[in-house]
Amino acid sequence: MNIAIVGGGTRCKRLLEIFERHKFEEIDPKVLAVADFKSDAPGVAKAKNNGLFVTNDYNDFFKRSDIDLIIELTGSMDIYNDILNKKKKNVRAIAHTTAQLFWEIYRLSTLQKKTDQELHETTAKYKMLINELIQEDVLVIAYDYRIVDINDSLLKRLGLKREEVIGKHCYEITHRQNTPCSGEKHPCPLVQTMETDKPSQTTHIHLDKNNQEIYYSISTYPLRENDDTIGAIEISRDITKDINAQKAMMQQEKLASIGRLSAGVAHEINNPLTTILTTAMLIQEELDPEDSNFEDLETITKEALRCRKIVASLLDFARQLEPSKKENNINDIIQESIVLTKKQAAFKDIALVQELTDDIPAVFADKGQIEQALINLMLNAIEATDSGGKIATSSSYNVDAKSVEVRISDSGEGISPDDLSRIFDPFFTTKEEGTGLGLAITHGIIEQHNGTIDVDSKLGKGTTFKILLPTKARYGENNAAR
Ligand SMILES: Nc1ncnc2c1ncn2[C@@H]1O[C@H](COP(=O)(O)OP(=O)(O)O)[C@@H](O)[C@H]1O
Ligand SMILES: [Mg+2]
Missing domain, CATH: 3.30.450.20 (PAS domain)
Known part of the structure; x- marks a missing residue:
């Protein structure tokens, strides 16, 4: 049986060694060719040493008529499928894990005629294979x-x-x-x-x-x-980690393109909006407040101002600059955010409670940006909570994540399971006057700080947002590892 191998790494080298070392029954495997675009890969080097045909393009294999079996060793399902598509009918193709197992199983079945001792040895080897390799x-x-x-x-x-x-x-x-x-x-x-x-x-x-x-x-x-x-x-x-990384990347790409789009649109809208606003105000100034048009102009002004607010948040969202990070105490940032949202909470008779851990490691963060993120969360919490409710903000050190953990919990209306997967999407809002940008901005900021943000919510019971921000030590470790 003549074999061609795709992928000239260490797996290929090991396989070539197995062929050298072991005697096979009935089939007499012989490797004829190895393909890899890296000419200095270990398997390629060994193949060259053994005088085998070496190529940087496995498509060369399909031109040959002396190959019975192609073994895919790069581990790429795409390449394997490509081989399945292009190979001639009488040529077989297998992926590397299958290859190793099959040889051992084949030996096992032919061994039935042989002694118990031999059977025992092969079984042990086969077990070792699926257990250790x-x-x-x-x-x-x-x-x-x-x-x-x-x-x-x-x-x-x-x-x-x-x-x-x-x-x-x-x-x-x-x-x-x-x-x-x-x-x-x-x-x-x-x-x-x-x-x-x-x-x-x-x-x-x-x-x-x-x-x-x-x-x-x-x-x-x-x-x-x-x-x-x-x-x-x-x-x-x-493959959860791979999938999550992919999702995060897609989310980031989506945010980046919406950001660019928003910046363009916001700029275009800003100028005519200013014209509408000033014109309406000018006309209004000349009118008698008793005039029947006075109230209509008032409406125009009010609505134009609302548009301005939306445009301003769009620009905020688009302007997500690289954070300028410094060592900061998270408790200071939390306290400042609370000062800035205290009025809105008091207005609705909502208690703001702090549960801060003293002696907390510093975070390496852009103070202004983290403050903006926390304020967005606090304002949402206030908006979701009825008067008499409570919002707790806590800080602690999460040893496992080597991160500072901030939780903002409200006793508000909660988020339905359907909405939960969409709240971080730009423009997703359930509020009549909402922009749907607060959480998208917050998410972007936390991500720029190599942190994570999660939400846990029960309808009618309340919502908790949990932020993890890496501490300086972990940040340094990460950088050193790169
Ligand atoms: N603490 C919370 N409690 C309940 N719902 C929330 C909370 N925070 C966010 N939400 C939901 O997420 C949506 C998006 O929030 P956000 O991006 O800040 O936009 P906006 O506040 O303008 O609606 C909100 O409309 C609301 O439905
Ligand atoms: Mg909001």
Whole structure:
């Protein structure tokens, strides 16, 4: 069997070594070619040393007629799919995890005729393979959803013992369900693989104990015996961090483009608005207050002023400058924000309570910007709370996050679950006179400070916004690591 390898990294080097070291039954694997655009990658170097064909473009493989199998070792699903599309029918292609497992399983099945000792050795090696070499969660599942094998990584995550898992249905163990997974959020990749005989990939969305979404990327590879697919190897990985980073990036891009758009529009609107305002005021000055038009002009002025306010917040939103960061005590910033919002709270007879932790590490922050962020949150809280209510602002040190934590909690109307996912979107507002920009600005500011902002809300009960701002020490660590 003639093999070509895509990806000349350490995996490729290791595979070349396995071929050198091990004798294979029946099939006689021979690597003929390696492709990688990095000519100094370790696998490429070894391939050159062994006198193999080396190229920087795996498309060269499709031109050759002597290749039986292409092994994808870069780990990229895109490249793997591209290979599946371009390869000739009689050429096989596999991804690297499958490759390693299959050889061992193949050896296992041919070994049945051999001695117990040998069988034991191979089983041990196969176990080592799925337990140690593969860091992802691995399940070997039979066609009837029964678990044949599981690796330590997954056992540990599930908090179960091997004997509690083997022979059970996969959906009982990983989803605590009585029926196989199905539907949009939980499609079953095993079914897909059994039907098509091909690898299948899907993403499952679960909720953790804090109701946060966790994303699992799940790939299944067919497990074949005598031309029959008898089950699948399922490899899953927690990709929540990747997905969240992607979401944050999209949100930031969205904000940036809306920012640019807003800046342009706001500038255009500002001038005619000023003309309307001054003209209305001039005419009004010349009129007798008893005149029937006087009140209409009053309305024009009032509404034009309201537009001006919106334009001003648009410009604020667009003008999200790079923060100029200095060491600051968060308690000072909180207290100043409270001074500036005290009047609005007193007007509605709302109590502003402070629960500040003394001796708190300094944050490296732009004081004006953080103050603006906190004021936005406090004004929202005041607007959402009925008279007689309470708004508490607290500061503390979050050891796990190495961050200063600020919470603003109100006893107000709360936010409906539907609205909750949209409140940080620019222009999202449930208020007649709202601009929907306060939280978008706040979100932008906290992000510019490498911090996070989360919200927890119950309709009719109240809302808590939680901000984490990295302390100076962590900021320094991050920079040093870069
Ligand atoms: N503390 C809060 N309690 C209830 N709802 C809130 C609170 N803070 C924000 N919201 C919701 O989020 C929306 C967006 O807020 P924001 O971006 O500040 O815009 P605006 O205040 O102009 O409506 C609000 O219209 C409101 O529905
Ligand atoms: Mg607001």
